[in-house]
Amino acid sequence: MTPLKRTITYEKNIDIGYIYITPQAKHMKIKETIELDVNECVNVDIDQEGRVAGLELFAEESKLLRNVPIYEDELSLRLTDQEILSTYQLSGVEFQFSTPDHNGLIGFTIVDPIRYNVK
Template identity: 70%
Template sequence: MIELDVNECINVDIDQEDRVAGLELFAEEAEVLRHTPVHEDEYSLRFTDQDVLSTYHLSGVEFQFSKPDHQGLISFKLIDSLK
């Protein structure tokens, strides 16, 4: 498990083939899941309709944030399904 360099409230599990195997949200980033409608499709999961102001890529996943400093997780999407 690794912590995102840009946000300590998001941990990502990486398998032996360097693929994302799990995602853990803590503190204020986990709060986004409580009373928010979830919009999902085959490749992404979006928690709010806020504008994306910053993104971070890790092992084929793009994390999208509502603040320019990589805080306020609003969605993530698979950009490389092989990872």
Template identity: 35%
Template sequence: MGRRIEFDDDVKIGYVYIVNKKYKYKIDETEELEVNPFLNVDIDKNGIIIGIELFEEEALGLKEILNNKKRMFIESPEGYSFRMSQEEVRSKFVFRGLRFCFSNVGYKGLIGIDIIVPENYPAKYIL
């Protein structure tokens, strides 16, 4: 899998790489997720989300799973799915082919990401 999840304990910032090292990219823009100011997404020139930067309380969930994840994404009926927690999903937000899943109604508490447009994120770059 390589290091696709990072967490800096000193500054409480985490990063999740959506794509693996096989995907060649250059970050074209960074955008704050509209519904949650503690999540930024890095996007390449093709509009693909390369990774997600998590700040403050959103990043803390990464610390728990940093060394426990054997596989990043698993196949699901809709595409691919990554979960940081098995908590119930109470709110969802779709952006550029990804569904961001949150444990709180107000788009807080990121607990997972679903790839719902798999043609934009081929398996060879995800798994």
């Protein structure tokens, strides 16, 4: 059986993209949407259980979604092979950025797999 892939969308005409953190996140009910404290171009959808369901990317942050991810498994997604220069954790997910000031989102890793029902 082939594992389900994440859903990633990108609306080129308005530079907005969306990444579902796990394949099942597409079916989760969203409790709230918050702006990532360290980057105003990343909104985070939080589900009823307090988990990150998905990421909405705006402006420059969304442009990476035009390309196919270079690496993806159940716990991680990398959009480029750039060096990780800063990270930020929220609800069991580590967000990785290509600049020291948390710009240039390049991927994420689920650091609390039990919370996300990932093995």
